[in-house]
Amino acid sequence: MIRHQAIAAAGLTAAALGVCGCQGAQSALSPAGRESAQIAELFYWMLGVAIVVWLLMLGLLIYAVWLRPATHQRKQTVVWIIGGGVVFPTIVLTVLLLFGLRLLPQLLAPAEPGSLQIAVSGAQWWWRVRYLEPGSLQTDAIANNADQPFEPIEAANEIRLPVGEPVQFLLDTEDVIHAFWIPSLGGKVDMIPGRRTQLTLTPERTGIYRGACAEYCGTAHAEMNFNVVVMPREEFERWLQHQSEPAPPPSSQLAKEGQQVFLEHGCGACHTVRGTVARGVIGPDLTHVGSRLTIGAGILNSSPEAFYRWIHSTEHIKPGVLMPEFHMLSHKELQALAAWLEELT
Numbered sequence: 086m087i088r089h090q091a092i093a094a095a096g097l098t099a100a101a102l103g104v105c106g107c108q109g110a111q112s113a114l115s116p117a118g119r120e121s122a123q124i125a126e127l128f129y130w131m132l133g134v135a136i137v138v139w140l141l142m143l144g145l146l147i148y149a150v151w152l153r154p155a156t157h158q159r160k161q162t163v164v165w166i167i168g169g170g171v172v173f174p175t176i177v178l179t180v181l182l183l184f185g186l187r188l189l190p191q192l193l194a195p196a197e198p199g200s201l202q203i204a205v206s207g208a209q210w211w212w213r214v215r216y217l218e219p220g221s222l223q224t225d226a227i228a229n230n231a232d233q234p235f236e237p238i239e240a241a242n243e244i245r246l247p248v249g250e251p252v253q254f255l256l257d258t259e260d261v262i263h264a265f266w267i268p269s270l271g272g273k274v275d276m277i278p279g280r281r282t283q284l285t286l287t288p289e290r291t292g293i294y295r296g297a298c299a300e301y302c303g304t305a306h307a308e309m310n311f312n313v314v315v316m317p318r319e320e321f322e323r324w325l326q327h328q329s330e331p332a333p334p335p336s337s338q339l340a341k342e343g344q345q346v347f348l349e350h351g352c353g354a355c356h357t358v359r360g361t362v363a364r365g366v367i368g369p370d371l372t373h374v375g376s377r378l379t380i381g382a383g384i385l386n387s388s389p390e391a392f393y394r395w396i397h398s399t400e401h402i403k404p405g406v407l408m409p410e411f412h413m414l415s416h417k418e419l420q421a422l423a424a425w426l427e428e429l430t
């Protein structure tokens with residue numbers, strides 16, 4: 086009876102482990118891109134070989150302990166120890182190593198010329214995102230700019246990508262080492278001071294995925310996240326075109342007051358809102374902050390209440406954050422400010 090229960094428990098545990106943790110917007114085992122699919126395949130091969138070796142060892146253990154417990158000859162044991170303890174692992178690990186390394190040139194190859202290029206900079210504790218090259222974009226506005234240097238379109242803490250084409254990420258950092266990782270789309274790459282690293286990802290499924298910083302970088306490391314929205318080509322082009330435009334003027338009296346609060350209290354020293362005099366470059370560009378899914382680098386879902394809370398209790402929501410809390414603002418001023426920011430879509 087106890088034996089049956091133990092087998093049932095082991096089966097349930099294995100099933101639970103198999104089901105949980107593999108799905109979701111931040112899982113390397115639920116690939117949504119070409120590179121992550123290759124990595125997931127490598128993982129399953131390694132898992133398969135590990136299971137075979139484990140079963141083999143279990144079989145040998147049962148054989149040695151229960152089936153043939155008699156003493157083995159010295160010569161025979163030496164063969165088993167050298168063969169099973171040195172030769173066998175060396176062969177298996179070398180084959181697995183070569184099998185894994187074979188993927189590297191593909192995963193680290195730069196994207197073809199003309200691909201969309203996005204520069205992402207890590208900063209304590211958020212992400213600066215710049216869309217660099219128009220690549221094959223066909224929108225008129227970009228075509229008209231063809232003979233001028235392309236002004237990067239800046240956003241933060243959210244990356245939008247067209248589905249089905251390789252995108253080249255150029256990665257660097259503004260302070261310490263961070264690591265750029267979108268598990269659903271591919272492997273992680275370090276962002277190293279004084280260097281520019283690169284990573285090419287090819288999303289193959291539309292949807293919203295989650296990225297994270299994968300290198301400890303200080304107090305709010307665990308709260309340095311971002312969303313990745315993979316969308317159809319035409320939708321992406323429309324979105325990027327809109328992102329290149331300045332913020333629209335405030336549409337209501339409340340939003341107008343909010344903009345005044347923003348400009349009068351010095352928010353523009355750190356933040357840029359194109360279309361206003363705010364030109365700060367220390368913090369995230371807020372020109373279209375209202376269109377982003379989250380604020381605070383993946384901490385709060387975007388809403389007027391979230392903007393209010395964030396500005397009033399920044400340090401409370403994200404300990405270590407470099408933006409100060411604005412306690413001097415009245416309830417009315419915070420409401421107005423939140424209304425204006427929410428409007429910046």
Ligand code: CUA
Binds near residue numbers: 262264299301303
């Ligand atoms: Cu940035 Cu951890």
